[in-house]
Amino acid sequence: MTARYNIYFNGYESFKAGLLKVINGHTDDYAELLKVFEYSDPSSATRCSSDMEKAIQKASKLISLKSITARPEGKEKERMTTADEELLNRKEYNEWVDDSYLLIAKSRFYKQEYNESAAVFEYCISQANDPMVRKEASIWLARIYNEKGKYSESYRTLTELEIPSKSSKGLKAMYYTTMADLFIKQQKYSEAIDPLEKAIDLVSGKRTKYRLKYLLAQLNEQAGNASAAISLYRDVVKMKPPYDVEFNARINIAGVFDVNAGNPREMRKEMEKMLKDSKNKDFLDQIYFALGNLSMKEGNDSEALEFYRKSVSSSSVNQNQKGRSYLALADYYYREQDLMKAGKYYDSTVFLLDKNHADYQALRSKSQNLNTVVSQLTIIQTEDSLQKVAGMPESERNALILSIINDITKAESEGKTSQYSDRYNLGQFYENERRFQDNIEQEGKWYFYNQAALTFGRTEFRRRWGDRKLEDNWRRINKARSSGSMSATEGSDNTQNVADSSITETLDYKKPEFYLKNLPLTDSLLALSDSRIANAYLNAGKAYAEKILDPEDATESFEKIIARYPGSELVPEAIYNLYKVNKDINYTKSExxxxxxxxxxxxxxxARMISDPDYYNKKMEALKMAEYLYQEAYNTYIRENFTIAVSLCDSALKKYSQDYLAPKFILLRAYSIARIS
Structure with a gap:
């Protein structure tokens, strides 16, 4: 009695308190596939750690103080029943010890101490007297396998486990939710539907029921069962959940809606009605996003893009939704092969999305690969713009510069920051002005309502300054010394240098020289500009081929080197890359x-690499031989055989005069001659 109503009771109360913190501390993102269990959130362990530790201490105390291992006196052997024999063969006679071991294992599970937890569950499976405790421990062990990604072991554990029909609803619900979680974690959404349907009929509690029903709708949506998904989302709405859940269910109905099977006008009216509802003022971004998806399904791309931009510009704390809206824009421009815009939008997507988002790493990789291309395209555009401005008549060029300075002066007089005032040179301004104007014409006149311009500006800022925390004095070298308590002399040199630099920069962009400084106005500067363009085409071609896996654009980029700069030293490499890129897709062209x-x-x-398939191996052998000879010459020098060292260096320089080790041979030879002297 003491074991159950004192020690175990207090331990289990602590466990329940910790479990409640895990559940209440978890925030579902209903725009993403829900987790079956809240404990799958990596941060859940910190919320419940102290309560679970207390539960472990109480359960351990019960085991140490209340364990009963002494056998009772038995009947004579010939009079024993099977039940009597089973009783005498037990290792433990206090039934609450089994429950305490299970409580310890579950508490360690919620602390995400999976190895320690698994060991205790395995003990329960092999040693517990109660068969229901053994079965529950097996299910928990499968959950550990799910969390650790050991899916085959989880599946084996669950399929080998027999759950009798007379088992409690709670045990059955545990089994089916664990099986559903196993399939979902492997993205086998169709297979997860059946066990989740069974679980919903068994679970208790309104929150659990509407969460799992919502998840079931999402699984049907992922599996392509649109009508079933819509029906399930409507069931969620009928369950009268909290408003954010109801709202997302209605939004998802629009997302699943088939424009070919239903009436898109009615769906649009419903969405527009939601826009006007004051309860939805914090959800406007999601409504615009849903309208954008609906327009995209109808084939109205321009309207869809407008809705996505409105979604991004809507005031909201939901950063993930902004990320999804940027992603929709990025995917569109990527499909349209406008990599400059796609790259900027993917950059914003990665910046805003939660790092725990299922596709975060893939999107981050895609953004980085795109930026590799975009950075080279930017060089080409900037240099071409510089050359275009340099080729203008002087009067026309001066008029252009004057108009830029006037724009800056006017913007500053109106208390605004000019979008042109922080450009490095005229070429970059010239290209950026064109892009800004295109975006502004599409999206609205004022910069801060213009999402494409903001995206571009954000990317430019991060390229120049990196990720800076939003705070005062963010440009100062020594922010720690910029507080009001700073003495008159302390850090004055640094502060003055920064101030002087800032003033100089402010003055520079109002002077014509600021815009003229990088113009290729001489033959030598023009040659350097051409060299940068040719190298950018080469690097862009390689990025297209290796990062984007786009052989067509790679071919176009390499061919532009040959067409624009036939005398460039990069032409052989460009031709070689054209041969490689087309080898698998166009053999005739490659040949x-x-x-x-x-x-x-x-x-x-x-040419040698192409004509001699073994050329690379021979090259590597030669490099190894050169390295061997150098090591031999160096060792000879260390042994003070300077004449032999000179001879070895002379021999190596005859064979490997163009090798990267040649300078080392020359230096070692000089040292040896000096020692001989």
């Missing part, structure tokens, strides 16, 4: 480039 490279540039490394 043409191979023959062209061998014929026009037979002495280049690239």
């Amino acid at each position: 043409t480039y191979r023959q062209r490279l061998i014929k026009m540039f037979p002495e280049t490394e690239f």
Whole structure:
């Protein structure tokens, strides 16, 4: 009695308190696939740790103080029943010890101490007297396997486990929710539907029921069962859940809606009605996003883009929704092959999305790969713009610069920050002005209502300054010293330098020289500009081929080097890359480039690599031999055999005069001669 109503009771109360913190502390993102269990949130362990530790202490105390292992006196062997034999073979005679071990294991599970928890569950499975405790421990062990990604072991554990029909609803619900979680974690959404349907009929509690019903609707949506998903979302609404759940269910109905099977006008009216409802003032971004998806399904791309932009510009604390809206814009422009815009929008997507988002790493990788291309395209555009401005008549060029300075002066007189005042040079301004104007014409006149311009500006800021915390004095070198208590002399040099630099920068962009400084106005500067363009085309082509996996654009980029700069030293490498890129998709074209490279540039490394398949191996062997000879010459020098060292260096320099080790041989030879002298 003491074990149950004192020690175990207090321990289990602590466990329940910790469990309640896990549930109440978890916030569902109803725009994403829900988690079956709240404990799958990585941060849940910190919320419940102290309560679970207390539960472990209480359960451990019960085991140490109340365990009964002494056997009772038995009957004579010939008079024993099977039940009597089973009783005498027990290792533990206090039934609350089994429950205490189970409580310890569950508490460690919620603390995410999975290895320790698994060991205790395995003990329960092998040693517990109560068969229901053994079965529950097996289900919990499967949950550990799910969390650790050991899906085959989880499936084996669950399929080998027999749950009798007379088992409690709670045990059955545990089994089916765990099986559903197993399939969902493997993205086998169709297979997760059946066990989740069974679980919903068994679980208790309004919150649990509407969450799982909502998840079931999402699974049907993922599996392509649109009508079933819509019906289930409507069931969620009928359950009268909290408003945010009801709202998201209605939004998802619009998302699943089939414009070919239903009436899109009615759905649009419902969405527009939601826009006018004052209860939805914090959800406008989601409504606009849903309208954008509806327009996209109808094939009205321009209207869809407008709704996505409205979604982004709506005031909301929901950063994930902003990220999803940016992602919709990014995906659209990516499909349209407008990589400049796509790159900027993917950059914003990654910046705003939660790092725990299922697709975060894939999107981050895609954004980085796109930025590799975009950075080279930006160089090409900037240099082309510089050359275009440099080629203008002087009077026309001066008039352009004067108009820029006037725009800046006017903006500052109106208390605004000009979008042109922080550009590095005229070429960048010239290109950016064109892009800004295109965006502003599409999206509205004022900069801060213009999401494309904001996206561009955010990316430009991060490119120049990195990720800066929003705070006072963010540009100062020494922010720690910029408080009001700073003495008159303390840090004055740094502060003055920063101030002087800031003033100079402010003055510079109002002077014509600021815009003229990078213009290629001489033949030598024009040659440097051409070199930067050619290198950018080469790097862009490689990025298209290796990062974006786009051989067509890679081919176009490499061919532009040959067309624009036929005398460039990069032409052999461009032809070699054209041969490689087209090898698997257009053999005839690839062969043409191979023959062209061998014929026009037979002495280049690239031609040798093509004409001799074993060339690379030979090259590596030669490098190894050069390294061996250098090591031999160096060791000879250390042994003070300077004459032999000089001889070895001379021999190496005859064979490997162009090798990267040649300078080392020359230096070692000089040292050896000096020692001989």
